[in-house]
Amino acid sequence: MPVTDPAEKARALYEARRTRVPIPPFTDADPSLGMADGYAIQQELVPLLLADGDRVVGHKVGLTSLAMQRMIGVDSPDYGPVLASTMFRDGDEIPLSRFIQPKVEAEILFVLGERLAGPGVSVLDARRAVAGAVAGMEIVDSRIEDWRIKLADTVADLASNGAFAMSSRVVPLDELDPRLVGMTLTRNGELVDTGAGAAALGDPVAVVAWLANVLGENGVALEPGHVIMTGALHAAVPMSAGDVFRAEFDRLGPVTIRVVEGD
Template sequence: MNTVPERARALYDARRTRTPIPPFTDAEPDLGMADGYAIQQELVRLLLADGDRIVGHKVGLTAAPMQKALGIDTPDYGPVLASTVYRTGDAIPLEAFISPKVEAEIVFVLGERLEGPGVTVTEARAAIAGAVAGMEIIDSRIADWRIKLADTVADLASNGAMATSSRIVPSTISTPG
């Protein structure tokens, strides 16, 4: 597995079979964030070709201790796919995951589309329609969670699934000016 398409295919197969793979950074320790995003982009292409669709985006590694553990100073991000979203009352099949962990999340619901680059904080605030409570199920297709930055970025920022409440709390964020 030396090329971006080969690595993306390995993650794709691991997602499908629920069989973890060795970290890419074991064989190539110098892989970085840009490499991870290139693999992620190819993996997303494969998943979309199967009929999935992007319904949002997640930001990971926002806590300073997690960033320190991975030797970074910035969060990572990845798409949220329709096939990984569960709503109030849905059953979540545990067999869909390899090594799941759960994190409480605040999920922002956009009322209007944001496209960058160049989106300002004011524009982002204005686009938020509200928020819902969420539980992110993080999962890794990388064996034993032995991830480094390139591994988790490539693996859709360790996205497994998202369970959200159906009640949207309207935004009360006011924009300056």
């Protein structure tokens, strides 16, 4: 049975974002909620955020690694829009006060050079549409108490997106194979984790094709200039005020964020 009150649940998430006070998981009250219910809530939440003057600048795709899919108990990624208010640049200070329970993930980002509309988009089509790859980090955050998320909860909550940071260097795909891009993540100069592009669906470009096809079923296209976040290459790392995170990617270069207490 489809979720009966998506607008009410979306309003609860909106208020949690505004007040930085998390809410109980929707799946506590209704364990039957699934992916479709999460997207129904997400579709009610996005207009509330846009009404505040925000705008969509791209999309994130999550659960692109087998390890994360097994942890959540699914066999498919999830997605959500990325908003302009959540964008940071290499070297920026990121206020901890903007989040509830944030964690850092390093990942490969793509910038679209051409419009890409599914269904029927192949990996080759996606590769042609991508202007280039960029070193990036996502700050994942959950408006759900203690990260006690199930699939419907995270999907409803814009796939647990909090913010992202990206380098200004865009590397054309004819200069690299994203599957083979290695990455190291350090916190305050100490190695935290490593990863490689193939962790994202076996090929980060395949993530773009998957997203275009899924969105295309709803009449939504990926537009030129959109940023596509292709999924974490390692386990998420909690962040605290004073932390300096640096992700260094083969061929793409580094991206750094500095975590501060408040605005």
